[in-house]
Amino acid sequence: MPKKMLERVLSLRRAAPPHGDEAAENNDDGATDDSKTKKQQLPLTTRAFNYFTRMGPIGPCLAFLFLVFLALLSLLLFHSHSFVCVSSYYDPVYRSRLLGLDGLESDFGSLGVPWCRSKHGKTVEWTSKDLLNGLEEFVPIYEARPIKNNMYGMGFDHSFGLWFTARWLKPDLMIESGAFKGHSTWVLRQAMPDIPIVSLSPRHPEKYLKKGPAYVDGNCTYFAGKDFVDFGNVDWGSVMKKHGITDLSRVLIFFDDHQNELKRIKQALKVGFQHLVFEDNYDTGTGDHYSLRQICDQFYIRGGGHSCFRDSDEARIRSKRKKFWEKGTDIDELCGPGEAWWGVRGYMRDNFNHSNQLISHAEHFQNSRFLESILDVYWELPPVAGPSLTHQTRYDPARSTSPIVEDGRYGLFQRLGLARLETSTFNGYTQMVYVQISKQ
Ligand SMILES: C[S@@+](CC[C@H](N)C(=O)[O-])C[C@H]1O[C@@H](n2cnc3c(N)ncnc32)[C@H](O)[C@@H]1O
Structure with missing residues (x-):
């Protein structure tokens, strides 16, 4: 040189x-x-x-x-x-590589997505195109929500699911159990501006107004505060009469009260209600109440059942994924004593887990058979968009169906207005479900 x-x-x-x-x-x-x-x-x-x-x-x-x-x-x-x-940490391919898993296609649902069989295999009328059109309409509505920070309540995915279902079904009466500050009441009102709502919640949403944003509806009968009655104890005959309802198939019930969903479904069936939405359809091993998703997680269902064997592929993949997804569960969280994996470590939880009951695998199996005998439709809302778009870090896509807007479709995500929403609003997805039921 x-x-x-x-x-x-x-x-x-x-x-x-x-x-x-x-x-x-x-x-x-x-x-x-x-x-x-x-x-x-x-x-x-x-x-x-x-x-x-x-x-x-x-x-x-x-x-x-x-x-x-x-x-x-x-x-x-x-x-x-x-x-x-x-180049993002949130990108599923990048994450999958880090995790040593397959690529994008295998990420959603790669750990199985159990589902509930219906009596005659009927499914919903709406298509993914309808969901996309709905999203385009709903984003600006959601942006105008009165409660911007709805921590402990619904985020964007479930708000959209509830709005879409209510708007599609066009009920004559909407009943909500579990109102908190009133965000879900507001969502129901956006879907159906003129029909009455009945809302059950131990604390009246107006109480929250003293501290900050809350929503109290003018066309809503509140069973709240000192007038609170649990859904299972309401005299529904007189409530229906008061609202002029003669056909119960014209009523939509929304449950966000963290009660055992088997209990709620039996109560609704007894009255003759047919259309129900459950907000928190928790996955096996998670959540504070027994959910439809948990009930239908069975060995005979494709994507269902678990092994508590610590050297299994499931155990290995779960422990890796848990590091990346806050709600991911490893085999130790999934399996209780005696290798009980159903419900939450063998427990049927109720009432925010203030009460719970150990159940046998045979009981768990019977619960699923019962559900199948009364279900006409079971539809889990897909996540709104893939995590590389929403940057959500909570639910594990491996236990969920493919999103409405798939990873990589940033143009569509942006066109729908979803890019304008804060990341935190996409963090609350727990497989919201719409079911139609009728007696055996
Ligand atoms: C998760 S919050 C509901 C959030 C609300 N739906 C939203 O999206 O903003 C659960 C609510 O259920 C109420 N709750 C508790 N026990 C209940 C019961 N037995 N029946 C109805 N609501 C109940 C709680 O007080 C709380 O307001």
Whole structure:
């Protein structure tokens, strides 16, 4: 190497960023292996400049063009969301690689998605196109919600699911059990502006108004506060009479009260209600009440049943995924004493887990058979969009059906207005379910 060029390279090395020098000074190894640390610390731009200045008179021109190219490239990357997503921690492919799992296609539902069989295999009338059209309409409605921070209540996915179902079914009366600050009452009202609502909740939503945003509806009969009555104890005959309801198939019930869903379904069936939505349809091993999803998680259902064998593929995959998804459960959380995996470690939970009961596998099996004998339709709301788009980190896609807007479809996500919503609103998905029931 000519002496002049060698000096230039050496001086450039000396001019390495101060952090690098400090690190080297504080690091014995750095002092002994100087070439390695210093070479890595030279920025790409400095190295490129160094290269161009060796080229004689045309060097500065090339260096200038190189700088212009760099500026254009950085502008392009800054404005390209897909670049951000591809390199993102939230990207399923990136995560899958880290986890050592298969690619994108196998991510959603890769740990099985149990479902409830209906009596005659009937399904809902709406299609994914209807859901997409609904999303486009619902996003601006949701943006105008009165309760912006609905922590402990519904987020975007379930708000959309409830609005869509109510709007599609067009009931003559809507009943809600579990109102909290009134966000779900507001969602029901957006779906059906003119029909009455009955709301049951131990604490009246108006109580929350003193502390901040809440919603109290003008066309709603509240069984709340001192007038609270549990759904199972309401005199539904007189409530229906008061609202002029003669056909119970014209009523939609929404449960968000964290009660055992088997108990609720039996109570609704006894009255003759047919259309029910359950907000928290918790997956096996999670949640504070026995859910329809848990009940239908059975060995004879495709995607259902579990093994508590610690060396199984399921155990290995679950323990890896748990590190990435807050609601992911490993085999220790899934399996209780005696390898009881059903419900939550063999327990049928009720009332926010204030009460629970150990049940045998035979009982769990019977519960599923009972459900199948009264179900006309079972439909789990898919997540609204894939996690590389929403950046949600809570539910594990491996236990969920494919989203309405699949990963990679950022253009569609943006067109629907979903990119305008805060990430936290996508964190509450728990397989909301719509069911239609009738006596055996
Ligand atoms: C998760 S919050 C409901 C959130 C609300 N649906 C929303 O999205 O904003 C659960 C609510 O159920 C109420 N609750 C508790 N026990 C209940 C019962 N037996 N019947 C009806 N509601 C009940 C709680 O007081 C609480 O307001």
